[in-house]
Amino acid sequence: MIKLNLKGLTRSELVEQLAGIGKERYRADQIIRWLYLQRVKDINSMNNLSRSCREHLQGVAFIGQLVLLKEQKSQDGTRKFLFQLDDGQTIETVLIPDQDRLTLCISTQVGCRMGCRFCLTGGSGFKRQLTAAEIVDQVIQVAGILDPESRARGDISNIVLMGMGEPLDNFAQVLKALEILLYDDGLQFSRRRLTLSTCGLAPEIIKLGQKMNVALAISLNAADDKLRSELMPINRRYNLRTLLAACRRYPATNQRRITFEYILFAGLNDAPADAERLAALIGDLPAKINLIPFNEHPELSFRRPQPQKIAAFVNCLQQHGLMVMTRKSKGGDISAACGQLRGEVVNCVTIQPNPGSGAVFLR
Ligand code: SF4
16 A cells, blocks of 8 residues: 655545544644644644554555755855655755845745756656645755754744646646645645746646645746747647736735746847837736846856846846846856756755754755
8 A cells, every 4th residue: 555645635635534434523623733834844743643543554654754965055045955856866956045034935846847948957868746744844954954942833834836847737637736835733824925937838727726826936038929938848739919918817915926037048038129028018918027148157158148138138128017026046056047957866965864854965
C-alpha cells in the first residue's frame, strides 16, 4: 500500500480519512495545527490524538520532509535553498528580503516543459510534477530554517509561485497547495500575499480565477505575437488575444491588479514602440507592470538594456497612466535570479547534520 503524505492533504481529504476510522471532523483541524503551526515531523508527536487514531494514521500515512542539500547566500541577502525530494530529484527555493517583506519564491515542477528561450529552468527540460506536499513543504522547511524555535511560517510574509516550473501546468497539485497555504489554523497566508506567476496558460488562468483568486502575475515579455512566440513557445498555443481575454475574466480590481512581468532585453523589446504596444495591449485592464531588466548569464546571449533605455521605456508607459515598477534584480551572483533556477547539485563537499531543522546541509 502506498502511504499518504499528510502534508499534501486538504482539510476535506483529512476529514475523509478520519471518517473512515470513525473520527470526528475537528481532528482534521488538530492535525493541520500540528503539521503547519507546530511543524511536527512524526505522527506520534500529535499528542492530543488518541493512541488508536495515531496508530491508524501511522499505518496509512507519513509526514514527508524535503532534505536540504545546500544553501547559498547572495551579497544582497537573497538565500537559495537546494532541496532533495524522495526520489532523489532536486528543486530550488529562493528567499528574497526586501524593505518591508520577506518573499519566498517556490517551485512547482522539477524542470519545466514551457521552453521559454530566456530561462535556464526551461532549458534543462522537464522531469516531473511536484506534489502538493512538496510545494507546501518548501515553505515549512524554510520557515524552520529561519526560526527553528518559533511556530508557523517564521518571518515569511509573501509567497510567489515563480520558481522552477509553470504552476498552471501542474494545476491540481498547485491548487491543493494554495488551499493548504491559506488555512487559518495553518500557515495563514492571505490571498493577496500569494502570487501565482504564469507564462500564459489561458484556460487555466480562467479556472484559477473561479476557484482560488490569488494574486496573478503574467510573464508577458513581448507585446506582439511574433516576438512573443519566438521568446515563449506557449504563445503559439495561446496568443496574446487569447491570453488577454483570459486575464479580462480574472477577478481583478484596481485594488488587486494583475501584474504583467516584462523582461527587458536589449535591442529586442526595449524600444519606445514596444512600450506603446504594451500600453495599448493592457491599458484597459486593472494592471501593473513589473519591468525586469534581463539578468545576464554566460549561457544566454540576451543582453540587458542600458539604463537610459530602461528609463525611456518607463517614462513612455507612465505617460499612458500605467502603474510601472522596475524590479531590482536580486540573487544574480548565486544564480537565484528570475529564470536561473535549475535545481542542480554543484560544489557540495561535506555533510553536516543540522539539529535545528533535521535536514542535511552540504557545503
Ligand atoms: S520562464 Fe517559467 S514557464 Fe518559462 S521555461 Fe522558465 S520556468 Fe518554465
